[in-house]
Amino acid sequence: MVLALVTSITDCRSSSKRDYFDSSFQCFAEPGWRDNSNFKKYIENAWLPTRLLYAEDNSKIKRSDIVFAGDSLVHLFLPELMVKEFPGQSVTNRGIGGDMTETLLTRIEEDALTLHPGTVVIEIGGNDFIQGKCLSLVQNNLLAIIQKIHSKNRNTKILLIAIPPTRVKELNQIVPVFNLFLNQVARTTANVEYIEVWDRMRKIDSPTLSEEFIRPNGDSLHFNEKGYELWGKKLRPYLQK
Template sequence: MRHATRIAMFASALALFAGTHALSDAATQSGPTPYPTSNDAWPGTGVIRTFGWMKDNRNFFWTERAKKQGAIVFAGDSLTANWKSLGADFSGTLVANRGIGGDVSRGLLFRFQEDVLDLHPKAIVILIGINDLTAKQPASATLTNIRSMLSLKATQQPQVPVFLCTVPPSANPKAPVDEQQRRTLNQGLRQIAKDTKLVTLVDLYAATATNAGTPELHYFTDDQLHLSADGRARWKEILQPAMQRAGVL
């Protein structure tokens, strides 16, 4: 019996050492994990995009890790990154903008741990997919990557609510989109929200599209791709009540 007890004590001490060692490694990491150099090393599926400013953005995010603990984290591409007034628009609430221009769902999946989950967020807002669509990626691949993000969240932080946004309309001739794929993607997002605990749909597409499915012009900049100040106000208008109902605000 004493021998078994000593073994159990040794195992506990070893587990404690391993946990402490892991925390020490995380604490001494000097910056974000570099983007993989091999496509096979990326998590998820589909298109990969890396630009110089993405590294710069992630380096900046890393410097804010301590002060953004417990924030509502907005994760996505330029539609999110361009929300420069996010802090003022949610005055009194700690928010973290983790949008990167040009990002795709596979890129967000790669950085989801460090940029989102490691902040131990109060809530997460996800808007991703327009760059997947302009890259002609099938909606099914984007949905797979988003499910992987939600699976990571559910495993590590199951009680954190997620607000999942549909991809808004666009009509930029330099960034054409297969509208059937957009419909498939948005319908898939609606289904994910319906089927997944603590995931709330925020239908940004419905809120910013005309009856014909084209961009409601005053919600977009002249490129008919990015949201204008009115468009971001519209996003807040539909997001804020959902957050209030969930007890986040």
């Protein structure tokens, strides 16, 4: 339901607003979306209701060893898939479709850290680039998320999943730049690891999502169950340490 709402009110067709290589491109450094009225609808009808559900669930489960946080790619890592990929482990999903680095920063403590996880797995940033957010802004938000997590517990392990390829050209141009940044952050920050998935999920000779991961409904942004099987394979060695 959340994903359907987000898809209905976001517009990925205006390439000049998210093509970082367009000579007329101007990055967006303000809060929210370029279309503020639709951003308010998203917050009121999708983001806040989902957070209320998470708060209710958190009050019941109290703790979780592993918490996933991020955007729709995390949100679509459904419970049955998580059980399949991480059997016998205490794993909780706190993804929200449409989430950006700035909105994840505002909710990471209440939605995820209140569960006292030993590991936080994060995939975030694609929606920032759909909005044409300034790269430096997205990077600083990501660093602030890490700082907030470690301000609560410096021993919390943070796993940063690379933003995977999509079938949207403009995203596939800028995302590798951000993934390089994530890799560098992990190499220079204690208790942070980078999980590379871009290389395995792209077509062999093209910077776009491989056919084997394409969803059958024509979705250009998300991937199918095989993609989550790959995520599981990549993550398990880190979650079993």
